[in-house]
Each structure stands twice: as structure tokens, then as C-alpha cells.
Amino acid sequence: MISGGLLQMFGLGVLIIGDSGVGKSESALELIARGHRFVSDDVVHVWKTAGGRIIGKAPKLSRFFMEIRGLGIINIKEIFGPRSICSQAPIDLVIRLKKWHRKQEYDRLGLRFPEDFTVLGERIPQLNIPVAPGRNIATLIEVACKVHILKKRGYQASLEIVKKLERALSSGKGAEA
Secondary structure, rough: OOEEEEEEOEEEEEEEEEEEOOOOHHHHHHHHHHOEEEEEEEEEEEEEEEEEEEEEEEEHHOOOOOEOOOOOOEHHHHHHHHHHHEEEEEEEEEEEEEEOOOOOOOOOOOOOEEEEEEOEEEEEEEEEEEEEEOOOHHHHHHHHHHHHHHHHOOOHHHHHHHHHHHHHHHOHHHHHO
């Protein structure tokens, strides 16, 4: 069992983890409202396939249910319909929501994933997203998924900009090139 929420987004299984009260369920609810599929909230039951993939699903007791502070327990299937849910999903990407700390340094270039999340001996790519008032966490999670998909295809925007900068500096034209 893993503490977190699991969604299916853009063909990826996305595990959202973080401290209590950081906004995991609220972000997941916004993502479901945008058409992504709900697997589990709060607790994810995981297992490893013979091929080494980590699969997650909701425990039977809490299947379809989500707890939202101020609203209480809601039933995702009843609110958004049967297309909004998914019985299980492989875990392809982990998004860790962290409270924003002013004095902490955050990755601004995205040259590498900060760390992998290890579950049942398997390593899964993890991205950390700092949470602060006014940040649209659902949009950041969607973009993180698309960045991960592009990276798997061999494209990384941060490497492209570094190459452009190196070419501009070596030609003597600076950032104008």
C-alpha cells in the first residue's frame, strides 16, 4: 500500500504523493474534471507484474471515493460518470507535491529528474512540484506528464536551449542568435 492518489493521464499512470494537506486530492479532482481518469485516492494498492511493471488500484473499500476537505467523501463515478474511472493503471510517473519554501533552491532548468521513486524494488521517474498559493498544480501536473512523454521520445527542451546557448556563445552573437 502506498499513500497517494493514482490517475491515468495521457496514457500514463501517474501517482501523486506528498504531505497531508498539500493538495493531492484537490489537484486530482481538477484533473478528473478535465477528463483524466481516476484510479484511487489516499491509498493505492500496488503489485509487480512478472515483467517488472508496478500496477496500482484502489482498495475495494474506497474504490470510486475521494475525500475533499470541506466537502467530505465524494463518489467520482457518480459525479463524473463511468468514463471518469479506471480500475487499475501501471505507475509510470510519480509526482511529489511539496510545500514551497522561500529559501529553498528549486530546479529551474529541468536538466534531470531529481530522483526516482522506488517501489517493490522498481525505480519509477519522479518529479517534485513545489506548491504555493496561486500556482495551478493541476496544469503543472499535466505539463509534467507531457514533458515525461517527450523525454521518453528523446526530446528535452532544457537540452535544446543549452545547445542553442552554446552555439550562440561560440559564434559570438550572444543570446540574440
